[in-house]
Amino acid sequence: MQLTLENPQNTKSDTLPFSRNNPFQAKVLKNINLNGTGSSKETRHIELSLKDSGLSYAPGDALGIIPENDPELVATLTEEMEWDEEAVVIVNKQGDTLLLKEALTTYFEITLLTRKILQQAVAYTDNEKLQKLVLAENANQLKEYCYGRDLLDMLRDFGPWKASEQEIVSLLRKMTPRLYSIASSLTANPDEVHLTIGAVRYTVHNRDRNGVCSVLCADRVKEGDTLPVFVQVNKHFYLPEFKDKDIIMVGPGTGIAPFRSFIQERAIYKATGRSWLFFGGQHAAADFLYQNELEKYQQDGVLTRLDSAFSRDTAHKVYVQHKMLENSKELFNWLENGAYFYICGDKEHMAKDVNEALISVIEKEGGLARDAAEAYLKDMQQQGRYQRDVY
Template sequence: MNNLTLPITQEQLKKLNALLKELNSTQQAWLAGYLWNASNNLNPENTCLTVNNEINSLTTITIISASQTGNSKKIAEQLFVDIERIGLKVKLIQAGDYKFKQISQEKYLFIITSTHGDGEPPEEALALFKFLFSKKITHLNSLNYSILALGDSSYDFFCKAGKDFDSQLYKLGGKRIMDLMECDLDYQKTADLWRQNVINYLEKNLSSITQSKSQSHQEILVESSIYTKEKPFHAQISVNQKITARQADKDIRHIEIDLGDSQLKYQPGDALGIWFKNMPELINEILSVLQLAQDSPVNYFGKTITLFDALTHHYELTQNTPIIVTKYAKFAGKSKLNQIISNEFDLKEYSKNTPIVDMILQYPAIITAEEFLSCLRPLTPRLYSIASSQEEVGNEAHITVGVVKYLKNGKKRYGGASGYLSFLKENDEVKIFIEPNDRFRLPTSNVPIIMIGCGTGIAPFRAFMQQREADSAKGKNWLFFGNQHFISDFLYQTEWQHYVKTGLLTQIDLAWSRDQAQKIYVQDKIFNKASEIWNWINDGAHIYVCGDALKMAQDVEKTLTNIIMKEGNMNKEEAEDFINNLRVAQRYLKDIY
C-alpha cells in the first residue's frame, strides 16, 4: 500500500503498529470490534469478545524435533506449517527446550529424531530420552503419537533412537497412531510420505471449526542468507596446510576458506557444510570394471546428464551399506555375494569393511548405468566444526580435517570428503554452507568453561579461545586435549602456548596415548583432577566435549559421573541425574561424531 491510498498519516500508522505489537491475538480481536463499533456510531465501550469455547478447547498438537545436523528440525518445521494450514492448534519445540515432565499431559505428539553415536538420540534429546526410561514416569495412557526416525544405514544402529522412542512410548501406554517410519540419508521422500499420513490422520480425527493460533518455541525464519545447504556458496581455498608432523601416522589439515562476498556469518560452535566431489580416479576404476562409458546418458531428476557427472556430484561412492550390497547382489549373478546377503551378521560386517569399489572389483556385475545408480545413495554434504571466530579471522572460515586414507587389497583408498579436501589447492573452489549449532554455544564472558577434545575435536575450542580473546572475557578456561604423540600430533601447539602465556587459558592438561608403554587417555587426565573439576562445576562451569562419539565421549561421561559420585558423595543414580540436570541447563554440551 502506498502513501496515497492510506486513510491515516504515517505518524498514526506508526503509533498503530506500535500498539499492535503490545497486544495478543485476543486483544487484537477485541480492538477490531471496538473500532468497528466506533466507526458505525455505536458505543465502543459495549464491545465484548465472544470466545468460541469450541476453539478454546482445541487439542494442542506437539511436535518435538531432535536434531544433530538440522534435518529433523527442517522436517519438524515443514510438519508445523502443514498442521497450521489445516487449522489445528500446534506447537513446535526443540527437544532440548522441552519440559519433559509435560509429556504426561500431551494428547497428540509427533517426534522427529535422528540417531547419533552408538545408537543414541541427539544430545539435545538425551534428557527426555533418559526420563522416559526412568522410574519417574509410570504411564502415558492418554498419549497418541507417531515417530519419524532419521539415520544412516551405513552404521550398525540404523534409526535406533527413533525405534527406542517408539517402543518406550508404547510400553508406557501410548497409542501408536501410525507405525514408525525410517529414513536413510535420502530422507525427504519418506519424510514427505510420513507428513502426509500425519495430516490425513489429523484431518480425519480432529476437526477445527476455525483457524487457531499456533505456538512455536522456536522461530521459523526465512534463511537470513541466500546460501543454504540446497544452494551453497562457491568459496575459495586460501590455505590447505598439514599440521601434523611429517612422520605422523595421521594427516590432519588446517584449511582456511575465503567467504568472498557471500556475507555468510557464523558463531563459535557452528559447523561448515562441505559439498564434496568423488575423485575421478575412483570413478574411472569403477566404470572400467563395470564396462560402462563415462558419457553414458542417465536421468537425474528429469534432466539428462552423463554417468561421469552423476557419479562425480550426486552419488555416494565411499561409504558402503547393507542396502547397497543387497541391491548390487541382484546384478552380480550367482556369486558368493548372494550368500553374504543371506546372513544379517555377515552382511553388516562385509558392508562395514568393504568399500563400494572393492565390492565391485570382487564381484563384477553385468549392469546398465541406470541400474548401477539405483543401487547407490545420494551424495550428502559433510559437516566440520568451525575452528575460527569471525571476530579474529574476519571473512574466513577455518576447519580442521582428519584425512581418511588406508590401504585395501594393496590399493590406497580415501574418505569421500576428507580425501577431496586434502587435494584442494589455493584458489580452488569448494561449495559450502553454514550449519548453526545453537546447542554448542559459549556462555557469557564471565562464566568458566572446561573444554574436552581429542584429535580434530580441538577445532571448536580454537574458535572459543579466539572469541574469548576478542571479547576480553574474564571467565576461566581449562582445556583437556588428547592425541597419540606430543611431537607430531599437538594440533595448534603454538596458539595454545600463546593463550597460556597471556593467561587466557587458565589450565591445560594433555594426554598422549602412544608416548609411553601405558596408554594415557584424556579421561585419565580428567579423573586425576577430580576435586578441581568438582570445584569448577560448583562455580558454574560449562563443560564441552568434542570428538569421537563411539569411545571418547562415552568414556568421558563415565569419568565425569565417577567424579560426581566421589566428590559429591552421590550414588550412581544421583550422579546420572546430576549430569542430566547439567545437560538440561545447557552446562554439559557435546559436539561428537
C-alpha cells in the same frame, strides 16, 4: 581445481541465500598440515574465504562441504565395468542428466554400500553368493558385508553383471555433504572460516581406502581452489550467554576445532570467565595441534589452564580422561562454581571414557553415590552446562 555440483557459478546468488542446496564456492586461502615429522596422522588446517557470501556462523556451528569422489576410483570403476564415461545418465527423479564420469565424480555416493543397494543389485546378476546373501535369514551377514566396502567391491565380488550404466547408477544414493566443526571465530576472522580436518586413510578388505572429503582436502585441494560450502547451525553446542561463566573443554585430536573457535571468541570479547582445555594426541612433538597459539592464549590469560595428554610418549598410555581424574578436586570445584563442560571428538571411545571419568570425579569429590553422580550430570545437561559434539 573448482569443485562443482548443481550450481557451478553461484548463479542463484542474486535470488537465494547460500545453503545446503545452493552452496557457496569458497576460495581456499590456506591449506597446511598441522602434524610434525614422524606423526602417523595428517591434520589439515584449512582457511576459506566467505567474502560476499552473506554467510555467518557462531562458535559451535559446523561447515558443510559437498565433496567430489576420487578421480582414480571413478576411473577404475569405468574401466573395469567397460562403461562409456561419456554416456548420459539420469541422476534423479526430476530426470536431470549428467555424463557418467561427472555423475560418479560429483553426484553419487560410491564409497558406501547399503543393504538396499545389494538387495536391488541382485536383479542384475546370477551370482549365487549375492542371491544367498540378500535372503532375510542372512541379514547379519549382509550388514557385515556392507561395512567397510564400496561399489567397486560389490561389482568385483558379484559379477558378471547384466546391467547398463544407468541401471547401476540408479541403485546409488546422492552424495551427502560432510560436516566439520568450525575452528574459528567470525568476529576474530571476518569473512573467513577455518577447519581442522584429519585425513582418513586405512586399508581393509585388501584395498587402500580414503575418506571422500578429508583426503580431497588433504591431497587435491590447493590454495586458490574453491570448495562448495554452507553453514550448519548447531543449536546443541554453544558458548554460555554470559561471559563470566567458566568453561571446561575436552577435545583431543581434531576435537580441538570448536574450542579454537570458543577461545578466539572469548579473547575478542574479553570474557571474564575462566577456561580450561584438555587436549590429547599421540606424540607431543608431532601431534600438539595449534600448540603455539594455545600457549600464547595461556600466557595472555585467555586460556586459564591447558592440560595435555600424549598417549605414545609414556610407557603407560595417558589420555585426556586420566588428566581429568588427576585434577578431580579442582575440576569439581569448577563444576560447583557453575562451569560449562564440553566434549568434542570420537563418539565410540573418547566421549564414553570422558563421560565415565566425569561421573567418577563428581562421585568422588562430591561424596555421592553413583546414581546421584549420574543425576548431577543429567541436571547439568538439562541446564545446558554439559554439551557434546561427537562423531
